[in-house]
Amino acid sequence: MIFSNDYADQLDLADSLASFRDRFHIPKHTNGDQIYLCGNSLGLQPKSVKSVLQQELDDWAALGVEGHFHAKHPWMPYHSELRDLLAENVGAKPVEVVAMNSLTVNLHLLMVSFYRPNAERPAIIIEQGAFPSDRYAVESQIRFHGFSPDDCLIEISADPDSGLIPTYALENCLREHGHRVALILWPGVQYRTGQAFDLKAIADLGHFYGCQVGFDLAHAAGNLPLQLHDSGADFAAWCSYKYLNSGPGAIAGAFVHERHAQAVLPRFNGWWGHRQDTRFQMGPEFKGTPGAEGWQLSNPPIFAMAPMRASLEIFHEAGMPALRRKSLALTAYLEALIRQELGDVLRSVTPDDPEQRGCQLSLQVRAGRDAGRRLFEHLMQSGVIGDWREPDVIRLSPTPLYNRFSDCLGAVRHIKQWAGSA
Numbered sequence: 001m002i003f004s005n006d007y008a009d010q011l012d013l014a015d016s017l018a019s020f021r022d023r024f025h026i027p028k029h030t031n032g033d034q035i036y037l038c039g040n041s042l043g044l045q046p047k048s049v050k051s052v053l054q055q056e057l058d059d060w061a062a063l064g065v066e067g068h069f070h071a072k073h074p075w076m077p078y079h080s081e082l083r084d085l086l087a088e089n090v091g092a093k094p095v096e097v098v099a100m101n102s103l104t105v106n107l108h109l110l111m112v113s114f115y116r117p118n119a120e121r122p123a124i125i126i127e128q129g130a131f132p133s134d135r136y137a138v139e140s141q142i143r144f145h146g147f148s149p150d151d152c153l154i155e156i157s158a159d160p161d162s163g164l165i166p167t168y169a170l171e172n173c174l175r176e177h178g179h180r181v182a183l184i185l186w187p188g189v190q191y192r193t194g195q196a197f198d199l200k201a202i203a204d205l206g207h208f209y210g211c212q213v214g215f216d217l218a219h220a221a222g223n224l225p226l227q228l229h230d231s232g233a234d235f236a237a238w239c240s241y242k243y244l245n246s247g248p249g250a251i252a253g254a255f256v257h258e259r260h261a262q263a264v265l266p267r268f269n270g271w272w273g274h275r276q277d278t279r280f281q282m283g284p285e286f287k288g289t290p291g292a293e294g295w296q297l298s299n300p301p302i303f304a305m306a307p308m309r310a311s312l313e314i315f316h317e318a319g320m321p322a323l324r325r326k327s328l329a330l331t332a333y334l335e336a337l338i339r340q341e342l343g344d345v346l347r348s349v350t351p352d353d354p355e356q357r358g359c360q361l362s363l364q365v366r367a368g369r370d371a372g373r374r375l376f377e378h379l380m381q382s383g384v385i386g387d388w389r390e391p392d393v394i395r396l397s398p399t400p401l402y403n404r405f406s407d408c409l410g411a412v413r414h415i416k417q418w419a420g421s422a
Protein backbone atom coordinates (compact mmCIF):
# COMPACT_ATOMS: atom_id res chain seq x y z
CA MET A 1 0.00 0.00 0.00
CA ILE A 2 2.41 2.65 -1.18
CA PHE A 3 -0.30 5.28 -1.68
CA SER A 4 -0.86 6.12 1.96
CA ASN A 5 0.39 8.60 4.51
CA ASP A 6 1.55 5.78 6.73
CA TYR A 7 3.74 4.33 4.03
CA ALA A 8 5.32 7.66 3.12
CA ASP A 9 5.79 8.58 6.77
CA GLN A 10 7.55 5.28 7.42
CA LEU A 11 9.96 6.01 4.59
CA ASP A 12 10.60 9.50 5.99
CA LEU A 13 11.20 8.09 9.46
CA ALA A 14 13.72 5.60 8.13
CA ASP A 15 15.54 8.29 6.12
CA SER A 16 18.98 8.92 7.60
CA LEU A 17 19.27 12.22 5.69
CA ALA A 18 15.88 13.54 6.82
CA SER A 19 17.33 16.12 9.18
CA PHE A 20 19.03 18.01 6.34
CA ARG A 21 15.63 19.42 5.41
CA ASP A 22 15.83 21.66 8.49
CA ARG A 23 18.93 23.30 7.07
CA PHE A 24 16.89 24.86 4.27
CA HIS A 25 14.26 27.53 4.00
CA ILE A 26 11.21 25.83 2.54
CA PRO A 27 8.84 28.35 0.90
CA LYS A 28 5.36 28.44 2.41
CA HIS A 29 2.00 27.71 0.87
CA THR A 30 -1.09 28.78 2.83
CA ASN A 31 -0.41 27.22 6.24
CA GLY A 32 2.19 24.66 5.37
CA ASP A 33 5.31 24.12 3.33
CA GLN A 34 5.27 24.09 -0.41
CA ILE A 35 5.88 20.75 -2.03
CA TYR A 36 8.97 22.06 -3.71
CA LEU A 37 10.02 19.75 -6.55
CA CYS A 38 11.92 22.36 -8.50
CA GLY A 39 15.51 21.94 -7.33
CA ASN A 40 16.38 21.23 -10.95
CA SER A 41 15.64 24.86 -11.71
CA LEU A 42 16.42 26.80 -8.56
CA GLY A 43 17.61 25.01 -5.45
CA LEU A 44 16.39 26.24 -2.07
CA GLN A 45 18.33 28.48 0.25
CA PRO A 46 20.46 26.87 2.95
CA LYS A 47 19.77 28.67 6.22
CA SER A 48 23.53 29.01 6.70
CA VAL A 49 23.78 31.32 3.68
CA LYS A 50 22.65 34.33 5.66
CA SER A 51 25.45 34.08 8.21
CA VAL A 52 28.21 33.39 5.69
CA LEU A 53 27.09 36.41 3.69
CA GLN A 54 26.76 38.49 6.84
CA GLN A 55 30.33 37.54 7.73
CA GLU A 56 31.59 38.97 4.45
CA LEU A 57 29.53 42.14 4.88
CA ASP A 58 30.88 42.54 8.41
CA ASP A 59 34.45 41.95 7.31
CA TRP A 60 34.09 44.44 4.48
CA ALA A 61 32.62 46.99 6.91
CA ALA A 62 35.29 46.46 9.55
CA LEU A 63 38.35 45.84 7.42
CA GLY A 64 37.90 47.51 4.06
CA VAL A 65 40.73 46.56 1.75
CA GLU A 66 42.45 44.64 4.53
CA GLY A 67 39.74 42.02 4.16
CA HIS A 68 41.73 40.62 1.25
CA PHE A 69 44.13 39.22 3.85
CA HIS A 70 42.44 39.53 7.22
CA ALA A 71 38.82 38.63 6.67
CA LYS A 72 37.76 35.48 8.52
CA HIS A 73 37.97 33.83 5.11
CA PRO A 74 40.50 36.08 3.37
CA TRP A 75 39.23 37.21 -0.01
CA MET A 76 42.55 36.87 -1.80
CA PRO A 77 42.68 33.06 -1.63
CA TYR A 78 38.89 32.69 -1.26
CA HIS A 79 38.45 30.62 -4.40
CA SER A 80 41.01 28.11 -3.18
CA GLU A 81 38.93 27.45 -0.06
CA LEU A 82 36.10 26.41 -2.36
CA ARG A 83 38.29 24.32 -4.59
CA ASP A 84 38.44 21.13 -2.52
CA LEU A 85 34.71 21.09 -1.85
CA LEU A 86 33.99 21.69 -5.50
CA ALA A 87 36.41 18.97 -6.60
CA GLU A 88 34.90 16.48 -4.18
CA ASN A 89 31.41 17.31 -5.39
CA VAL A 90 32.13 16.46 -9.02
CA GLY A 91 34.77 13.76 -8.59
CA ALA A 92 37.69 15.84 -9.80
CA LYS A 93 41.16 16.68 -8.52
CA PRO A 94 41.47 20.12 -6.92
CA VAL A 95 43.75 21.32 -9.71
CA GLU A 96 41.00 20.51 -12.21
CA VAL A 97 38.22 22.77 -10.92
CA VAL A 98 37.47 26.40 -10.34
CA ALA A 99 34.39 28.44 -9.40
CA MET A 100 34.05 31.42 -11.70
CA ASN A 101 31.67 33.39 -13.91
CA SER A 102 28.44 31.78 -14.98
CA LEU A 103 27.74 28.70 -17.04
CA THR A 104 27.40 30.08 -20.55
CA VAL A 105 30.42 32.33 -20.01
CA ASN A 106 32.44 29.32 -18.94
CA LEU A 107 31.32 27.32 -21.96
CA HIS A 108 32.57 30.10 -24.20
CA LEU A 109 35.87 30.50 -22.37
CA LEU A 110 36.49 26.77 -22.48
CA MET A 111 35.57 26.57 -26.15
CA VAL A 112 38.19 29.22 -26.82
CA SER A 113 40.66 26.57 -25.72
CA PHE A 114 38.96 23.35 -26.74
CA TYR A 115 37.16 24.24 -29.93
CA ARG A 116 39.98 24.78 -32.41
CA PRO A 117 38.36 24.14 -35.75
CA ASN A 118 40.20 23.93 -39.04
CA ALA A 119 39.05 23.21 -42.58
CA GLU A 120 39.35 19.45 -42.04
CA ARG A 121 37.74 19.41 -38.61
CA PRO A 122 35.33 22.28 -38.20
CA ALA A 123 32.26 20.60 -36.67
CA ILE A 124 30.64 20.46 -33.22
CA ILE A 125 28.27 17.72 -32.10
CA ILE A 126 25.49 18.47 -29.63
CA GLU A 127 22.23 16.72 -28.84
CA GLN A 128 19.10 17.80 -30.67
CA GLY A 129 16.89 19.90 -28.45
CA ALA A 130 19.87 21.09 -26.44
CA PHE A 131 19.32 23.86 -23.91
CA PRO A 132 19.02 27.04 -26.00
CA SER A 133 21.96 28.82 -24.40
CA ASP A 134 24.27 25.94 -25.28
CA ARG A 135 23.03 25.92 -28.84
CA TYR A 136 23.44 29.69 -29.16
CA ALA A 137 26.94 29.38 -27.72
CA VAL A 138 28.16 26.68 -30.09
CA GLU A 139 26.49 28.28 -33.09
CA SER A 140 28.18 31.59 -32.40
CA GLN A 141 31.52 29.87 -31.82
CA ILE A 142 31.25 28.20 -35.22
CA ARG A 143 30.50 31.52 -36.89
CA PHE A 144 33.22 33.27 -34.91
CA HIS A 145 35.75 30.92 -36.49
CA GLY A 146 34.41 31.66 -39.96
CA PHE A 147 32.45 28.46 -40.46
CA SER A 148 28.76 27.89 -40.96
CA PRO A 149 26.43 26.13 -38.53
CA ASP A 150 24.60 24.75 -41.57
CA ASP A 151 27.27 22.15 -42.11
CA CYS A 152 29.31 22.42 -38.91
CA LEU A 153 26.67 22.02 -36.23
CA ILE A 154 25.67 18.37 -36.01
CA GLU A 155 22.66 17.66 -33.79
CA ILE A 156 22.02 14.07 -32.79
CA SER A 157 18.36 13.30 -32.70
CA ALA A 158 16.55 11.25 -30.14
CA ASP A 159 14.90 7.95 -30.90
CA PRO A 160 11.42 8.99 -32.09
CA ASP A 161 9.64 6.40 -29.98
CA SER A 162 11.41 6.84 -26.66
CA GLY A 163 12.49 10.47 -27.07
CA LEU A 164 15.86 9.41 -25.66
CA ILE A 165 19.30 9.40 -27.21
CA PRO A 166 20.99 5.99 -27.20
CA THR A 167 24.80 5.99 -27.08
CA TYR A 168 24.88 4.15 -30.39
CA ALA A 169 23.31 7.20 -32.06
CA LEU A 170 26.43 9.14 -31.15
CA GLU A 171 28.57 6.22 -32.25
CA ASN A 172 26.83 6.03 -35.63
CA CYS A 173 27.19 9.75 -36.10
CA LEU A 174 30.90 9.62 -35.30
CA ARG A 175 31.44 6.71 -37.66
CA GLU A 176 30.06 8.86 -40.43
CA HIS A 177 31.26 12.37 -39.46
CA GLY A 178 33.92 11.77 -36.80
CA HIS A 179 36.81 12.86 -39.00
CA ARG A 180 35.19 16.31 -39.35
CA VAL A 181 34.32 16.78 -35.68
CA ALA A 182 36.43 19.09 -33.53
CA LEU A 183 34.28 19.02 -30.41
CA ILE A 184 31.48 17.07 -28.75
CA LEU A 185 29.57 19.15 -26.20
CA TRP A 186 27.25 16.81 -24.34
CA PRO A 187 24.92 17.11 -21.35
CA GLY A 188 25.44 15.09 -18.19
CA VAL A 189 21.66 15.05 -17.80
CA GLN A 190 19.42 16.28 -20.61
CA TYR A 191 17.37 19.15 -19.21
CA ARG A 192 14.04 18.31 -20.84
CA THR A 193 13.96 14.52 -20.65
CA GLY A 194 16.08 13.97 -17.56
CA GLN A 195 18.15 11.36 -19.40
CA ALA A 196 21.56 10.86 -17.78
CA PHE A 197 24.54 9.77 -19.85
CA ASP A 198 27.57 7.61 -19.26
CA LEU A 199 30.20 10.35 -19.37
CA LYS A 200 33.17 8.03 -19.63
CA ALA A 201 31.65 6.11 -22.52
CA ILE A 202 31.01 9.35 -24.38
CA ALA A 203 34.45 10.78 -23.67
CA ASP A 204 36.11 7.53 -24.79
CA LEU A 205 34.07 7.45 -27.93
CA GLY A 206 34.85 11.08 -28.79
CA HIS A 207 38.54 10.65 -28.13
CA PHE A 208 38.66 7.52 -30.27
CA TYR A 209 37.54 9.69 -33.17
CA GLY A 210 40.04 12.44 -32.33
CA CYS A 211 37.49 14.93 -30.97
CA GLN A 212 37.67 17.08 -27.87
CA VAL A 213 34.92 16.24 -25.41
CA GLY A 214 33.25 18.69 -23.04
CA PHE A 215 30.26 18.27 -20.75
CA ASP A 216 27.54 20.64 -19.67
CA LEU A 217 26.68 19.44 -16.20
CA ALA A 218 23.97 21.99 -15.37
CA HIS A 219 21.50 19.23 -14.50
CA ALA A 220 24.06 16.70 -13.30
CA ALA A 221 26.14 18.56 -10.70
CA GLY A 222 24.71 18.02 -7.23
CA ASN A 223 22.26 15.53 -8.72
CA LEU A 224 24.48 12.58 -9.63
CA PRO A 225 27.75 11.42 -8.08
CA LEU A 226 30.13 12.40 -10.87
CA GLN A 227 33.59 11.04 -11.56
CA LEU A 228 34.76 13.83 -13.79
CA HIS A 229 38.45 13.08 -13.60
CA ASP A 230 37.94 9.40 -14.41
CA SER A 231 35.55 10.24 -17.21
CA GLY A 232 38.53 11.62 -19.08
CA ALA A 233 36.55 14.61 -20.38
CA ASP A 234 38.66 17.49 -21.62
CA PHE A 235 36.49 20.09 -19.92
CA ALA A 236 33.15 20.64 -18.25
CA ALA A 237 31.06 23.49 -16.94
CA TRP A 238 27.98 23.73 -14.73
CA CYS A 239 25.83 26.25 -12.96
CA SER A 240 25.26 26.03 -9.24
CA TYR A 241 21.84 27.58 -8.71
CA LYS A 242 20.06 24.33 -9.65
CA TYR A 243 20.82 21.24 -7.57
CA LEU A 244 23.79 22.97 -5.96
CA ASN A 245 21.55 25.43 -4.08
CA SER A 246 23.96 28.35 -4.38
CA GLY A 247 21.38 31.01 -5.19
CA PRO A 248 19.90 32.71 -8.25
CA GLY A 249 22.54 33.40 -10.89
CA ALA A 250 25.17 31.87 -8.60
CA ILE A 251 28.77 31.56 -9.63
CA ALA A 252 29.41 28.55 -11.87
CA GLY A 253 31.90 25.70 -11.94
CA ALA A 254 34.48 24.75 -14.53
CA PHE A 255 36.61 21.65 -14.97
CA VAL A 256 39.71 21.19 -17.09
CA HIS A 257 41.26 17.74 -17.04
CA GLU A 258 44.61 17.42 -15.31
CA ARG A 259 46.34 16.39 -18.54
CA HIS A 260 45.80 19.97 -19.76
CA ALA A 261 46.98 21.52 -16.49
CA GLN A 262 50.39 22.51 -17.80
CA ALA A 263 49.55 22.63 -21.47
CA VAL A 264 49.88 25.89 -23.31
CA LEU A 265 46.41 26.05 -24.80
CA PRO A 266 45.05 29.07 -26.58
CA ARG A 267 43.10 30.97 -23.98
CA PHE A 268 41.65 34.32 -23.08
CA ASN A 269 43.70 35.59 -20.17
CA GLY A 270 43.11 37.87 -17.22
CA TRP A 271 45.15 38.73 -14.17
CA TRP A 272 43.45 36.19 -11.90
CA GLY A 273 44.67 33.37 -14.10
CA HIS A 274 48.25 34.54 -13.53
CA ARG A 275 50.45 32.62 -11.11
CA GLN A 276 49.50 33.67 -7.61
CA ASP A 277 53.05 34.07 -6.31
CA THR A 278 53.95 36.75 -8.85
CA ARG A 279 50.54 38.18 -9.71
CA PHE A 280 51.11 41.30 -7.66
CA GLN A 281 54.44 42.09 -9.21
CA MET A 282 52.10 43.41 -11.88
CA GLY A 283 54.46 42.45 -14.68
CA PRO A 284 53.42 42.89 -18.30
CA GLU A 285 53.88 39.26 -19.22
CA PHE A 286 51.20 36.65 -18.45
CA LYS A 287 52.33 33.50 -16.65
CA GLY A 288 49.42 31.16 -16.23
CA THR A 289 48.73 29.32 -13.03
CA PRO A 290 48.53 25.57 -13.66
CA GLY A 291 45.17 23.90 -13.91
CA ALA A 292 41.62 25.18 -14.16
CA GLU A 293 42.39 28.30 -12.12
CA GLY A 294 44.44 29.54 -15.03
CA TRP A 295 41.16 30.20 -16.85
CA GLN A 296 40.07 32.80 -14.29
CA LEU A 297 39.91 36.34 -15.57
CA SER A 298 38.84 38.60 -12.75
CA ASN A 299 39.16 38.69 -9.01
CA PRO A 300 36.22 36.67 -7.76
CA PRO A 301 32.87 37.99 -6.48
CA ILE A 302 32.99 37.12 -2.79
CA PHE A 303 29.27 37.73 -2.23
CA ALA A 304 28.53 35.22 -4.97
CA MET A 305 30.98 32.66 -3.67
CA ALA A 306 29.90 32.74 -0.04
CA PRO A 307 26.53 31.01 -0.64
CA MET A 308 28.24 28.36 -2.74
CA ARG A 309 30.59 27.68 0.09
CA ALA A 310 27.70 27.28 2.55
CA SER A 311 25.97 24.93 0.16
CA LEU A 312 29.00 22.81 -0.71
CA GLU A 313 29.67 22.33 2.98
CA ILE A 314 26.23 20.73 3.28
CA PHE A 315 26.93 18.46 0.32
CA HIS A 316 30.24 17.51 1.90
CA GLU A 317 28.54 16.63 5.15
CA ALA A 318 25.79 14.57 3.57
CA GLY A 319 28.08 13.01 0.94
CA MET A 320 27.10 12.43 -2.67
CA PRO A 321 26.92 8.61 -2.35
CA ALA A 322 24.37 8.83 0.48
CA LEU A 323 22.47 11.55 -1.36
CA ARG A 324 22.35 9.39 -4.44
CA ARG A 325 21.00 6.44 -2.46
CA LYS A 326 18.17 8.56 -1.11
CA SER A 327 17.63 10.15 -4.49
CA LEU A 328 17.18 6.75 -6.12
CA ALA A 329 14.60 5.80 -3.50
CA LEU A 330 12.72 9.12 -3.70
CA THR A 331 12.43 9.15 -7.47
CA ALA A 332 11.54 5.46 -7.57
CA TYR A 333 8.77 6.14 -5.05
CA LEU A 334 7.40 9.05 -7.09
CA GLU A 335 7.57 6.92 -10.22
CA ALA A 336 5.83 3.96 -8.56
CA LEU A 337 3.05 6.21 -7.25
CA ILE A 338 2.53 7.71 -10.69
CA ARG A 339 2.44 4.29 -12.34
CA GLN A 340 -0.01 2.91 -9.84
CA GLU A 341 -2.30 5.89 -9.34
CA LEU A 342 -1.95 7.92 -12.51
CA GLY A 343 -0.96 5.46 -15.22
CA ASP A 344 -3.83 6.56 -17.45
CA VAL A 345 -3.21 10.28 -16.83
CA LEU A 346 0.54 10.73 -17.12
CA ARG A 347 3.44 9.22 -18.92
CA SER A 348 7.08 9.74 -18.08
CA VAL A 349 9.60 10.58 -20.78
CA THR A 350 12.49 10.04 -18.39
CA PRO A 351 14.26 6.66 -18.67
CA ASP A 352 12.85 3.92 -16.42
CA ASP A 353 16.37 2.73 -15.75
CA PRO A 354 17.58 4.51 -12.58
CA GLU A 355 21.13 4.43 -13.94
CA GLN A 356 20.01 6.66 -16.77
CA ARG A 357 18.46 9.40 -14.71
CA GLY A 358 18.91 11.59 -11.65
CA CYS A 359 16.11 13.03 -9.49
CA GLN A 360 14.01 14.42 -12.26
CA LEU A 361 10.92 12.88 -13.82
CA SER A 362 9.67 14.61 -16.96
CA LEU A 363 5.96 14.00 -17.30
CA GLN A 364 3.51 14.42 -20.13
CA VAL A 365 -0.24 14.46 -19.67
CA ARG A 366 -1.70 11.82 -21.99
CA ALA A 367 -4.64 14.05 -22.85
CA GLY A 368 -2.24 16.46 -24.55
CA ARG A 369 -0.42 19.71 -24.18
CA ASP A 370 -3.35 21.91 -23.15
CA ALA A 371 -4.35 19.55 -20.39
CA GLY A 372 -0.70 19.43 -19.35
CA ARG A 373 -0.61 23.18 -19.09
CA ARG A 374 -3.80 23.14 -16.97
CA LEU A 375 -2.39 20.51 -14.67
CA PHE A 376 0.78 22.52 -14.26
CA GLU A 377 -1.20 25.66 -13.31
CA HIS A 378 -3.30 23.61 -10.89
CA LEU A 379 -0.20 22.24 -9.20
CA MET A 380 1.42 25.64 -8.84
CA GLN A 381 -1.77 27.01 -7.27
CA SER A 382 -1.89 24.05 -4.93
CA GLY A 383 1.65 24.67 -3.72
CA VAL A 384 3.21 21.84 -5.70
CA ILE A 385 6.14 23.52 -7.39
CA GLY A 386 7.57 21.94 -10.51
CA ASP A 387 8.30 23.57 -13.81
CA TRP A 388 7.00 23.56 -17.33
CA ARG A 389 9.18 23.01 -20.35
CA GLU A 390 7.82 23.60 -23.81
CA PRO A 391 6.18 22.05 -25.59
CA ASP A 392 4.52 19.72 -23.11
CA VAL A 393 6.68 18.60 -20.21
CA ILE A 394 6.14 19.03 -16.48
CA ARG A 395 9.36 18.43 -14.61
CA LEU A 396 9.19 17.19 -11.02
CA SER A 397 12.45 16.67 -9.18
CA PRO A 398 12.45 15.38 -5.63
CA THR A 399 15.89 16.25 -4.31
CA PRO A 400 17.41 14.27 -1.47
CA LEU A 401 18.65 17.19 0.64
CA TYR A 402 15.27 18.74 1.39
CA ASN A 403 12.49 16.66 -0.10
CA ARG A 404 10.56 13.97 1.75
CA PHE A 405 8.80 10.86 0.59
CA SER A 406 5.62 12.54 1.78
CA ASP A 407 6.29 15.33 -0.75
CA CYS A 408 6.07 12.73 -3.52
CA LEU A 409 2.85 11.39 -2.06
CA GLY A 410 1.42 14.91 -1.72
CA ALA A 411 2.23 15.78 -5.32
CA VAL A 412 0.51 12.63 -6.57
CA ARG A 413 -2.55 13.36 -4.41
CA HIS A 414 -2.87 16.80 -5.98
CA ILE A 415 -2.53 15.38 -9.48
CA LYS A 416 -5.20 12.77 -8.73
CA GLN A 417 -7.48 15.49 -7.41
CA TRP A 418 -7.06 17.44 -10.64
CA ALA A 419 -7.57 14.32 -12.78
CA GLY A 420 -10.71 13.43 -10.85
CA SER A 421 -12.25 16.84 -11.42
CA ALA A 422 -10.97 17.51 -14.95
Ligand SMILES: *Cc1c(COP(=O)(O)O)cnc(C)c1O
Pocket residue numbers: 102103104105131133134187191216218219239
Ligand atom coordinates in the same frame (compact mmCIF):
# COMPACT_ATOMS: atom_id res chain seq x y z
C1 LIG B 1 20.33 26.00 -16.74
C2 LIG B 1 21.14 25.78 -17.95
C3 LIG B 1 21.85 26.82 -18.56
C4 LIG B 1 21.77 28.23 -18.02
O1 LIG B 1 22.86 28.98 -18.41
P1 LIG B 1 23.37 30.22 -17.55
O2 LIG B 1 24.56 30.67 -18.28
O3 LIG B 1 23.63 29.73 -16.17
O4 LIG B 1 22.27 31.24 -17.53
C5 LIG B 1 22.63 26.52 -19.66
N1 LIG B 1 22.70 25.28 -20.16
C6 LIG B 1 22.01 24.24 -19.62
C7 LIG B 1 22.11 22.87 -20.20
C8 LIG B 1 21.21 24.47 -18.51
O5 LIG B 1 20.51 23.47 -17.98
